[in-house]
Amino acid sequence: MSHANDRPLIAVEGLGISLNTSRGRALAVREVSFTLRRGETLGLVGESGCGKSITALALMGLLPDSAVISGSVKLDGGELVGLSDPDYCRLRGNRISMIFQEPMTxxxxxxxxxxxxxxxLRRHKKLSAAEAREQAIALLDRVGLPDAARRVDAYPHQFSGGQRQRVTIAMALACQPDVLIADEPTTALDVTIQRQILDLIADLVEERGMAMILISHDLGVIAENVRRMMVMYGGTVVExxxxxxxxxxxxxxxxQGLFRARPRLGAKKGTRLRTIAGTVPELxxxxxxxxxxxxxxxxxxxxRAALPAAFDIGGGHRVRCIRTDVSMAGAVAEAGA
Structure with a gap:
């Protein structure tokens, strides 16, 4: 017999999202499935336009009104697809929160x-203004904002990019959500601040037992910060x-192409980065x-005949490719060269 605590916190099954574009309706996401339990971390990686952020916005209930969603998205066993806006508002920022890519927006x-x-805190936890302010200062202090008690009444433009990102993290974590989605949370920051922010998010996720989805185009960030990962391309999970x-x-x-295209430490000056030929197709x-x-x-x-099925190549490692044996043989040969 299964117990409630055995079930995943997030369960996505066969998610499909179609959007209106200037050229008619387009399937932006298809056949995306995954589960996430409390304390687990999942990375979504791929180039811009591959469907990572749209998948996250679907979990948050923030897709355009014209979007059509198929499949199932469950939070703690409750279906989110088709949920009314007032019901979503009770979840958003409370049980499921998002750190957005650009803090100024x-x-x-x-x-x-x-x-x-x-x-x-006032909306979901019904705290008084004084209680919420006290907790806000404690949160800003916890995320490493210098002199939080004195700067709590300052405006966003009075902070640096890294400090603004810390403020958005404090907002996302205010109600101790079950699920945290971090969408490219360090894109606009320099490498040192990026490391600090990612370490901070990891500490808070562990401290509070949250599940986290980290979205990035950077394989290095994914390698260091999540236990499981999904590589997305053209709106589908390819690996x-x-x-x-x-x-x-x-x-x-x-x-393999993403891995080869990453910058390498110790490469000779003037070495050109390898690229993946062509561009991401329009939706x-x-x-x-x-x-x-x-x-x-x-x-x-x-x-080209049909979307390949995802094959298990061992231990739950799945690849959506009919030529996996050839591609892996080539990768092994290249690694040994």
């Missing part, structure tokens, strides 16, 4: 940071597994078959 320039961090599995046996040509132009077919060095006619 996430923060309201007209309100003090203290008021913005206190707002979810998934534990981070260790995916990095040790990259089965999809796209994952309205996604092919019927493998979404990576037009850029793949191993493509054969059968790749």
């Amino acid at each position: 996430a923060l309201n320039p007209m309100h003090t940071i203290g008021r913005q961090v206190a707002e979810p 998934s597994g534990t981070t260790e599995q995916v990095f040790s046996r990259m089965g999809h040509p796209y994952t 309205a132009d996604l092919p019927d078959g493998c979404t990576f077919a037009d850029r793949c060095p191993l493509v054969i006619e059968r790749c």
